[in-house]
Amino acid sequence: MEYVYAAMLLHKAGKDINEANLKKVVTSTGTKADETRIKALVSALEGVDIAEVIDKAAIMPTAATAAPAAAEAAPAAEKAEEKEEDTEAKAEEAVAGLGALFG
Secondary structure, rough: OHHHHHHHHHHHHOOOOOOHHHHHHHHHOOOOOOHHHHHHHHHHHHOOOOHHHHHHHOOOOOOOHEEEEHHHHHHHHHHHHHHHHHHHHHHHHHHHHHHHHOO
């Protein structure tokens, strides 16, 4: 995770996200830099517009879209509770059945 944070820090500072800069940031925190992870991150970020990704991740749902989602969550929770109760009842029946076998 520290490698991703280092890349975000470099992006925020307007620096190039390359192996040398990532290694400097990671080692400056007192952490030993893993060359393999650094290379993998640089490779994965190649061609990625970090500012665009951050903007998309920062978009929060509006109140109009959040209300229907909350309304849909209530029936799902009720179904989960019913399923749990049904599972418990089946388990009790199974235990009772085993008791009958052994008298």
